[in-house]
Amino acid sequence: xxxxIIILGCHVAAxxxxxxxxxxxxxxxxxxxxxxxFGFSGGIKYAGAESEAKKMQRLVETQKPFIxxxxxxxxxxxxxxxxxxxxxNFVYVRSLIEQEAFSNIYVVTSDFHAERAExxxxxxxxxxxxxxxxxxxxxxxxxxxxxxxxxxNVENDIxxxxxxx
Numbered sequence: 001x002x003x004x005i006i007i008l009g010c011h012v013a014a015x016x017x018x019x020x021x022x023x024x025x026x027x028x029x030x031x032x033x034x035x036x037x038f039g040f041s042g043g044i045k046y047a048g049a050e051s052e053a054k055k056m057q058r059l060v061e062t063q064k065p066f067i068x069x070x071x072x073x074x075x076x077x078x079x080x081x082x083x084x085x086x087x088x089n090f091v092y093v094r095s096l097i098e099q100e101a102f103s104n105i106y107v108v109t110s111d112f113h114a115e116r117a118e119x120x121x122x123x124x125x126x127x128x129x130x131x132x133x134x135x136x137x138x139x140x141x142x143x144x145x146x147x148x149x150x151x152x153n154v155e156n157d158i159x160x161x162x163x164x165x
Contacts, residue, residue, distance in 0.1 A: 016055065023106075041092050107121070
């Protein structure tokens, strides 16, 4: 059994950490013999900063010794340090699922972000994609309202990202 857990990046540390904690709880719930690949998807938002993917890897690596009930020896990490937005994240996800057969594919994102992320995934990967959505519950400021503004640009975001393929 090969499980892929994609965590979408976020430049807000509290939200990124919440997504990591949600993904770790999920990883602990899969059967111990499963191979779990974490896909950390997020590039550099600000000059000189560490990529969101590297931050996520570091967060998981530091917590691995304290995780009980999961076979962390079967975990591996795949980094996408180029994506700078949700649509580019899913171009990366599409390439991953085209390269390898996974028995389960999960995408972890924040609850307020899930609707737009799913619309983008459907546009880039296809509406019958095998993704199971896992949402982290933390809310942050007016991000839910901001998502409604971003929803207006989904089709344009998909078109731009598809040029990467």
